[in-house]
Amino acid sequence: xxxxxxxxxxxxxxxxxxxxxxxxxxxxxxxxxxxxxxxxxxxxxxxxxxxxxxxxxxxxxxxxxxxxxxxxxxxxxxxxxxxxxxxxxxxxxxxxxxxxxxxxxxxxxxxxxxxxxxxxxxxxxxxxxxxxxxxxxxxxxxxxxxxxxxxxxxxxxxxxxxxxxxxxxxxxxxxxxxxxxxxxxxxxxxxxxxxxxxxxxxxxxxxxxx
Numbered sequence: 583x584x585x586x587x588x589x590x591x592x593x594x595x596x597x598x599x600x601x602x603x604x605x606x607x608x609x610x611x612x613x614x615x616x617x618x619x620x621x622x623x624x625x626x627x628x629x630x631x632x633x634x635x636x637x638x639x640x641x642x643x644x645x646x647x648x649x650x651x652x653x654x655x656x657x658x659x660x661x662x663x664x665x666x667x668x669x670x671x672x673x674x675x676x677x678x679x680x681x682x683x684x685x686x687x688x689x690x691x692x693x694x695x696x697x698x699x700x701x702x703x704x705x706x707x708x709x710x711x712x713x714x715x716x717x718x719x720x721x722x723x724x725x726x727x728x729x730x731x732x733x734x735x736x737x738x739x740x741x742x743x744x745x746x747x748x749x750x751x752x753x754x755x756x757x758x759x760x761x762x763x764x765x766x767x768x769x770x771x772x773x774x775x776x777x778x779x780x781x782x783x784x785x786x787x788x789x790x791x792x
Contacts, residue, residue, distance in 0.1 A: 682734070683776070689728060690774050690786050693738070699724060703790055706744050717749050725752050740790075 627635070693699060702716045725738040740746075743756040759765050764777040768787040778784050 685732070686735075686786055687774050689732060689735070690788055693724070693728065694788060694790055696724065699740075700791060703740060703742060703746075704744065704792065707746065710747075713747060713749075716746075717753070721749070721752055 698720050702720045705712075705716075707713050707716075721740065728738060729735050737751050739751055740753050741756045741759045742753055746753055746755070748754055748758075763779045764775060764785070764787040768775050768789055770789075772789050772791065774786050774788045776784060776786050
């Protein structure tokens with residue numbers, strides 16, 4: 583009979599190690615990169631390539647200079663034209679504004695020196711019938727006709743220093759205008775004064791002749 587050998591059993595275990603592999607080239611710190619200078623590269627070119635490069639440079643440089651010159655000239659021309667157009671537009675706008683102001687100044691002069699309106703503004707009234715006649719026969723027809731002739735006029739108002747009663751926005755007692763922006767200047771001036779009491783609104787104000 584064969585008796586098997588008593589083979590001892592040992593436990594087998596594995597251990598994982600972290601490893602780093604480094605490869606160092608021989609004489610790596612002494613290696614030099616051989617880079618040729620532009621002059622050397624030019625010298626190494628063949629004669630045919632040198633001729634080709636010179637031809638390209640000769641053709642490109644004048645075209646580049648000419649293009650830059652044309653660009654600058656065109657730019658200056660366009661800027662000058664735009665400046666001239668803006669100047670013309672500004673002059674036209676200023677002339678139109680002056681014309682409109684003159685129209686309204688003429689309207690103010692016409693109303694201020696109207697004999698019937700002056701008599702009505704400087705008169706002291708003894709009863710409401712007299713006021714009614716003045717409102718219906720003088721002030722309302724005159725102001726409405728002026729507004730119809732001038733579409734840009736929103737309202738015409740007479741601020742009365744006599745005993746005239748308020749009549750819509752056509753006649754208002756002078757005492758109610760003391761807080762207005764234009765009051766202090768206009769009450770002492772017989773010339774036409776322009777004001778902007780609110781944003782987007784302008785008005786001409788003058789003292790009526792005595």
